[in-house]
Amino acid sequence: MIIPQELISKAKEKLGDKAAVKIAKDLGFEQFDERNLKALCYWHEEKTPSLVWNPKDNYYNCFGCGKKYDILDHYMDRENLTFLGAVEKLFNETKVDFKFGERNVKTKREYIYPILEEKRERVNVDKYFAKRKISKETLDYCDVREDEEGNAVFNYYDTNDVLLTVKYRPSRKVPRGESKMWCQKNADTTPILFNMNRINPAQPLLICEGETDLLAVIESGYKNVVSVPFGAGSETWIEENYVFLEQFNKIIVWADNDENGIKMKRSVIPRLGQWRCYEVEPPTIVEIDGVDRHVNDINEVLYFFGKEKVLEVIGNAKEIPISGIIDLASVQDFDFQHSEGVYTGLKDLDNWLYKMFFGCVNIITGKNSSGKSVLVNQLCIGETLNQGYDVFVFSGELTKPQLKKWIEWSFVGRRHIKRTDRHIRKIKPEIEKKVRDWYKGRIYTYDNDTDFTATTVLAKMEELARRKGVKVFVIDNLMMIDLECGFDSIWQKQKEFVIKLVNFANKFNVLVHLVAHPRKIEHDRRATKFDIAGSGDITNLAHYVMGIHRYTPKEQEKMGMSYPYSCVIDLFKNRLTGTQDKELNVYFDLDSYRFWSTLEELDKQYKWDNETYKDKLPDPREAIDKPEFMEGD
Template sequence: MLLTCIILHRCKNLYLIAVIIGVVMFFPEEVIEEIQQRADIVEVISHYLPLKKTGNLFKALCPFHQEKTPSFMVNPQKQIFHCFGCGVGGNVFTFLMKQENISFPEAVEILAKQTGVDISHLVTGNINKGSSEITPKLYELNELATAYYQNFLNREEGKGAREYLKKRKISSELISKFRIGYAPFRNRLLTYLQKRGYKQELLIKAGLIIKREDGRELDRFINKLIFPLFNPQGRIVGFGSRRLDNQVPKYVNSPQTVLFNKSRYLYGLNFARHFIKKDVIVVEGYLDLLALVQFGIYNAVACLGTALTRQQIRVLQRYAERCIIIYDGDRAGQEASVRELELFIEEDVPVGVVELPRGLDPDECIRKEGKERFIQRIEKADDFFDYKLNFLSQRYDLEKAEDLAKVSKEMISSLYKIGDAVLRDAYIKRLSRKLNIREDSLYLEIEKLDALDRKRQRKKNVSFKASVPTQYREEKILLGLMLTEEEVISLVRKSLKPDEFRNLSIGKIVRFLLSKERRIPLSQLIEKLRKEEIEGLDSLISSCVNQLEESLDLNKKISIASDCIKRIKRKKREAKLLDLQKRIESAEEKEDETLSSQLLEEYQRVLNTDGTDI
């Protein structure tokens, strides 16, 4: 059985990436270095995250774990990034690999294109279509499928789809901008792609084809209006579709693939991200979004025709200070708004809600009332408190004590989730005034929920402690200093050996640094160390560097390094003494006086040293 795998190593100043079945790429060191020199890490990451300048650094909410306070830092001087929350870090290649879920050679290719470095002569062969590295092929297939659907929209077969878009008053400019298309009857796409050499297995992985129980393969989208779904960087990751008849379900999306997860993506974010300053508007459907854009409201996205998810809210949090929900003005739209308010509260994301006239969706409303009136509605959006209270007031009779109690408990269940104590107190005062209920009664309900929550936590017996490990602290500080100052490397070369480091990964990096005549730029060092197979290399280096204060001068760094060396030697001495003590006890238990005497002499010798001669 043939196995497809990636081999990455350095050979005679070449980075060799070989896919056993398919492609071989040779990346000379100087090519990797040129790409790194041209690729500004701040510019690259800013395409994915809204970075804010803080002193000499840039910060953002980390894309690799959930957080409410930014702990993801980018250092333009050192060309590295590091998250103090989850510990992820590295250089520009590392970021791209993690963010796009791609391999090192794919990251090299992407950055080479962005920076204008020609590497076409370094690639021989083609990535095998059955390879596990299918990400580039899926992007390629999505582009081909999009062009195919666009083409059919303009052919005779697409007449019905064109008439539908005309009826919905979607302009030709918008159709082109969002690359809207039409999927015809029969298995036309399957035939089209198979003729171009794409195998059935890959087409299924792309979500373009489905395989029935009887073994037949069919186009996933047939006689449907097609909306390509883009990631924030503008690459097509999947497709949304709408039926042109009245049958259900009206909307069908691509299945989950390597590229696409419907709970994470939002329609139109690739376009809206450039126009979001403070607020982002969230609507339900593709056509609602297109109507808003057509009227010049560009800071809007759609949640793929499904309920908004926690992951989508976290994505929006990176771009906007507040989210404004505008759903259909019917009962279902109101209930969806109330449900999703809870997610915004739990994620600590400010939210507003616009309630439309009954029976109108955002598309119909803006076309009927016009842009100016629609913007006025947005400016007067209710906060979560007013919207939920109004919604509940319509469902219950507040003149009845039982209904009043139900409404207060519903509201308290939301207020309890607010982490900001001052904000929660302000809302409780508002609720007290609105419902004419004493504040202490409302706080009593809060206390009940708090007690119930503590009880659940005790049952789970789970502790979520996020502490910074202090193990190997002096070794990490010393490595950070070595990575930034040539003089510290010289000091370590005179004072320590690599095998004196208890952390094996740090020892490997130190050995590499001591073997070089001059210090290597940090962003290049990570790539040069890849062959060492050091566990957690990128995060280790970025964490060691980022723990240092930027304001330290060279003399202070030398002083700190000297102190770290003393501590490392002292700990080495303590470890040796502990080992000797155990061996002495063992020798005495065996009544081996000769060995015991030798070990005692050794113990005395180590005790009288500073750890240098151990």
């Protein structure tokens, strides 16, 4: 349940200065000036009053330590209420009408809700966290419990105060190889944020990696903090909590000081919105007995430097640097080995490319019926999914049912397709179901047949990058995009569109494939990068340029081969490694709609298929007696 901010503001205005007086008296502010609503700060030591009530926005603001505190914070702190409970109390006091009918209501059908562990004495848990300088009061505030075996229990409540996920961790140091975290058995889980039901959207939100770091932040005195549910490597929480996250004008991201933490920051900040995100600069080294030790997370900052240091780091969080301007010395090294990207699955092509890195744009060209769509389906969609990334497809020429069928043929492969003639292919229903279960929720296709404008398509791409974490985007093809201009400015608009794609790829660290047709050329001539229709700037802007040419019967005859190649894939440009003007001859498999140059590529199993096959796929170039799955060739 998301409560409209205007209603909360209305209720605060109704309560007005009474809230300031109530907070001051409840907390016993020193040197409280009831007329000017000013006092010594309750949260840090000072000799001159700097805590002042802001009558416009109805909260206390300390000009010394930066603390902001309103009546909802007070209700949550003083009366141990959740945010929803605090708002309900405020609305009741100010007679603001609002229905809280969804509170504590389990609305998910067929969801197996976890069982709340009973409250018992926290012997092991209290001792364990005390060693990490986290108090019983903080554990109570976050409803941390102890199970029968002495493990710590973390209860994940949604914004309606409904328990959706329960996690456990041993209340001791965990040896390498042993599980540090697990969820409640026989219960479903949802990737919501820990502590999200105690968050005030009017305050800056701090996001950290784990529950222990969150406890360290609250122990230090900052309570508007959530932690991600399953570590830095999982980003499903962004989509699940998207509406909740959209409430905040300021988000502080404090990830761990390690490779995964750095990667998390780089990935989530663009999705959360760079304009509202702030980064922290915590201490990274502590000297112990004359030896420098690496400081990795928030709990270690609390342990080695104290609460004040944690609050100082939060208070000094900096805006993300101005877009387009950066100190080159601070730029992260480009590491070919570890930088994310997608392999094509064709051995020789990958030898030249290494991989197609995220943050780049690839142009694919080729004449009509040359195999562009097959290349896109196999290299840009199939391989993307198989390597664990989701994909968006704008297909201006294929209908959605046609696209679905072509893609599935490539996924299934020869072993599970029976072709009855040149065009009819049959897949067993159980295989079809396994394939669809594998890619369900991972391929998004454009579904607005009335609006192909560049503005709308780019907006949907950005929404998918932010909300769904999609990493690969396919636009097939450039000519189907409405560039919102007349013919006299078409070349300039094409250039501007590709520039936007390059900026989009860089901003969200994604890979964009753009199919661009060549100009009309001679029937038997291979297209080059200079033949791409439209502005010549298109290929200059791209990081990669590839082409596909389908050999004519005359060209195949000249090869003098009993089983001639079907097509040739040209690598015209590879900006990142400098390798270019390479060509790869490939065969086309009519059954599975795959290109291949080796039998391993022809018989590749996508990850939906976990069977082990003893029989090897016969070489179509040599086989005479063909197994059942190759009948029809």
